[in-house]
Amino acid sequence: MKKVIITTFAALMLFACQNEQSDSANADASVASRRGCATQEVLEAQLKADPTLAIRMNEIETFTAQHTGSNFTGRLVNGKIEIPVVVNVLYRTAAQNISDAQIQSQIDVLNKDFNALNSDYNNVPALFAGVKANIGITFVLDQVIRKSTTKTSWGTNDAMKKTAQGGIAPTSPTTKLNMWSCAIGGGILGYAQFPGGSSATDGVVIDSRYFGLSGSANAPFNLGRTATHEVGHWMNLRHIWGDATCGSDLVADTPTHNTANYGVPAYPHYSTCSGTPVEMTMNYMDYVDDAAMYMFSTGQKNRIAAIFTTGGARASFAQP
Structure with a gap:
């Protein structure tokens, strides 16, 4: 009788494991239909x-408010901050x-989008043409580190950044932007850490299925x-x-939005917030599809400049 019980239990466990593996495979194979960013939750x-x-x-916000409109200072390459x-x-x-x-x-x-060189930049509607901005930051690939793993998904608890949990620790994180490409899971396309962390x-962190233009994208x-979008958060x-x-997104020249927009919204898309402004759905910091986002604003540029100026939260990236 004991043998029968053990055999039955083993069969049930095998069935459960097969189902779990199947579910993991299905979850891994599914592709997001709506943008999901976990930055705020993280x-x-x-x-x-x-x-x-x-x-x-709070100290960073105080500094940002005092230095909004600052020019980039420190190490410049061809007049721009260059981030490895x-x-x-x-x-x-x-x-x-x-x-x-x-x-x-x-x-x-990244180099196109942060330098207003993207081919759809001129699609910005006339209403926002006066505030569309060239951020003026360039990115240079410094290193690629690869590691094989048995994990089907990493989640959003930063495990992919920790060697002890099977991930890869960041390289020189005070002077180099680290990006992780991995299977995040849960319908999340990516997330970032704000300055101050x-x-x-x-x-x-970017799910490999939404990284770049080719291959698994x-x-x-x-x-x-x-x-x-995620580097914008960073x-x-x-x-x-x-x-x-x-x-509020803490930027003066972006209209007040009801909430996130998805897909490819028809223009103009009006907010029902105070003043019912036309929403800037094509801004990189909304949730629309890739093809529907193509601008930063001047206010966002000023906010970014503040963290790279002397004394800013990411000033070390702009130092000699």
């Missing part, structure tokens, strides 16, 4: 774990082991704009709707 978890983070971020990028690739499948070409395509997109977890998020930009109904 921030809230970090604030809960480290009460001093709120103090540091380390790409950490964690892969379980061949598709997740994204190629050097796919990685370079992402760097190319620990250097041990600083950087940007999947529509409608195959134009590299997930990284543009440079202290908030979601354009302020992560609240009619919230």
